[in-house]
Amino acid sequence: MTDSSAIKGGQPNEPGTAEKSVSRRSLLRIIGTLAGSTAMYSAMTEMGFAQESGYAGPPKLSAPPPGTSVLILGAGIAGMVAALELRDAGYKVQILEYQSRPGGRNWSLYGGDSFVELGGAKQEVKFDPGQYLNPGPSRLPYHHYGILHYADRLNVAVEPFTQVNYNAYVHNTEANGGKPKRYREVQADFHGHVAELLGKSIKQSALDQDVTKEDREILLEALRGWGALDNNMKYVKGRATSNRRGPVVDDGGGVNSLPTYSEPDTLSTVLNSNMWRSIGESHEYEMQTSIFQPKGGMGQIGVAFGRELAALIKYNCKVIDIHQDDHGVTATYVDSRTGGPPRKASADWCICTIPATILSQLPMNVSAKKKAAINGVKYTARVRIGLQMKRRFWERDERIYGGLTYTNQPNAVIGYPMSDYFSKGKGTLLGADVFGMDALNFTAKPPEQRIADALEYGEKIHPGQYKSNYECGVAIAWHRVPWMLGGNSNWSEDDRAVYYDDLCALDGRIVLAGEHASRIPGWQEGAVTSVTDAITRLHAKVMGG
Numbered sequence: 001m002t003d004s005s006a007i008k009g010g011q012p013n014e015p016g017t018a019e020k021s022v023s024r025r026s027l028l029r030i031i032g033t034l035a036g037s038t039a040m041y042s043a044m045t046e047m048g049f050a051q052e053s054g055y056a057g058p059p060k061l062s063a064p065p066p067g068t069s070v071l072i073l074g075a076g077i078a079g080m081v082a083a084l085e086l087r088d089a090g091y092k093v094q095i096l097e098y099q100s101r102p103g104g105r106n107w108s109l110y111g112g113d114s115f116v117e118l119g120g121a122k123q124e125v126k127f128d129p130g131q132y133l134n135p136g137p138s139r140l141p142y143h144h145y146g147i148l149h150y151a152d153r154l155n156v157a158v159e160p161f162t163q164v165n166y167n168a169y170v171h172n173t174e175a176n177g178g179k180p181k182r183y184r185e186v187q188a189d190f191h192g193h194v195a196e197l198l199g200k201s202i203k204q205s206a207l208d209q210d211v212t213k214e215d216r217e218i219l220l221e222a223l224r225g226w227g228a229l230d231n232n233m234k235y236v237k238g239r240a241t242s243n244r245r246g247p248v249v250d251d252g253g254g255v256n257s258l259p260t261y262s263e264p265d266t267l268s269t270v271l272n273s274n275m276w277r278s279i280g281e282s283h284e285y286e287m288q289t290s291i292f293q294p295k296g297g298m299g300q301i302g303v304a305f306g307r308e309l310a311a312l313i314k315y316n317c318k319v320i321d322i323h324q325d326d327h328g329v330t331a332t333y334v335d336s337r338t339g340g341p342p343r344k345a346s347a348d349w350c351i352c353t354i355p356a357t358i359l360s361q362l363p364m365n366v367s368a369k370k371k372a373a374i375n376g377v378k379y380t381a382r383v384r385i386g387l388q389m390k391r392r393f394w395e396r397d398e399r400i401y402g403g404l405t406y407t408n409q410p411n412a413v414i415g416y417p418m419s420d421y422f423s424k425g426k427g428t429l430l431g432a433d434v435f436g437m438d439a440l441n442f443t444a445k446p447p448e449q450r451i452a453d454a455l456e457y458g459e460k461i462h463p464g465q466y467k468s469n470y471e472c473g474v475a476i477a478w479h480r481v482p483w484m485l486g487g488n489s490n491w492s493e494d495d496r497a498v499y500y501d502d503l504c505a506l507d508g509r510i511v512l513a514g515e516h517a518s519r520i521p522g523w524q525e526g527a528v529t530s531v532t533d534a535i536t537r538l539h540a541k542v543m544g545g
């Protein structure tokens, strides 16, 4: 999960100046962005995206006093982890959920589903059997131990998620005549030229302050290997560079089997293409292999939780008021489909996992500090679009099996299906995964226009195939999702300093939990770690702590 606006945030070089005037300072700046884009990393860290999970296993809860009850609001990952653990410990548990399905943002859309967004636009999903879109989460990084623990516990089968595909594309409408380049070409050329420049600087003793004489030779050797340089420390056309960026014609067998090596782009072309901006994402902690996805869609985790907790979840309940007193907590709710008379559910304690976007609009008698904290949580805009194609042309014609293509167009990426490779059947592309202003612009359009725009953008990358193979699609703009009103919480360090502790603190008989009450926002792991901590603290209070 990354904010593409952060990737676009750096300063491009002035056209035509880069190769001639690479000073030591700008060289170091390039190295700073090398392979990982430090600017993007710090932006992501600020948003809490590059944090390690603090998950240390499920909570160990002793048996509560007989009959102790907990009302849980929301059947997303946080709410259902709470229900599972508290039920197992011996609590009397009930969940009230707005929707008619479990999972919350853990959600996959299949053929036959329909979705009405705020404003009334209804989308009927017409995907074929086996096709789906994850409008929300799609990745499970290997170090998200909490969510992986529950996938394992609930027997949800997972398969690899391909984050980087060297044969997918990087595309920039302003570079290479608007044609995409293969990821491997962009990365190899960027690394190669930087290695060559750095090698030159070392030989000219320009970096003597930073590199000891003893380390010089080691660094030169490392750069030669890392950048695919020749024996003269040059990044030039030949076997070594084609081994990285790919040849024009591969080695073959028998006669006429010589390869044709490819010509690397010049440093100036590489820098001014701005394509290097797209090759850093996969170095981020959350994007490093191994990454997994549940077979058949991320929503399978929510479905499995829902099956396990069927007796405890009351669906189609829109909570409209939360009230606590010395004896317990009462939630007032109406039928989310039909309205009707308000009803009430009560318990000794309450775990509320309703997103802050919605909770901030509900009457609830908590402290002024807690209210301020709920109001203080900001959310990102997100849009995801799924496009079913009648033919897997990216595999059949372009040898792209899974992974992502990056573009500077507003759709930001094209994601290729990461299963059923070589299938002769259909495939569903992620046609857009958008943050920030681009997401708000998409959100302002009706769903069919969002899809039409995504098709136009895709056609520039896969000309002649994208629009002609398109069959049906669905476009989810998270600010228009009635039970969410946003993508994910988006914390700045300043906001955290003011609000975070108040948000997480127990308030009488109520505790809040969910991704917004974690330091891993925008990830299901945030929901798991947040609620694990919340129920541990609540249990301690129940037990008289």
Ligand SMILES: Cc1cc2nc3c(=O)[nH]c(=O)nc-3n(C[C@H](O)[C@H](O)[C@H](O)COP(=O)(O)OP(=O)(O)OC[C@H]3O[C@@H](n4cnc5c(N)ncnc54)[C@H](O)[C@@H]3O)c2cc1C
Binding pocket: 001, 073, 074, 075, 076, 077, 078, 079, 096, 097, 098, 099, 102, 103, 104, 105, 106, 135, 136, 137, 138, 139, 140, 317, 318, 319, 320, 353, 354, 355, 358, 382, 383, 384, 478, 483, 484, 486, 487, 488, 513, 514, 515, 516, 521, 522, 523, 524, 525, 526, 527
């Ligand atoms: C586009 C996108 C991409 C993402 N990508 C990833 C990813 O790759 N990997 C990853 O791990 N995470 C990802 N995430 C984040 C992940 O989806 C969330 O962090 C996680 O699902 C949040 O779980 P939760 O239980 O805190 O909240 P939710 O899932 O939002 O659950 C809250 C529940 O409250 C219910 N509710 C709302 N209002 C009411 C009401 N008034 N009354 C009763 N119930 C109500 C909702 O219906 C919902 O079921 C992504 C999210 C988005 C939007």
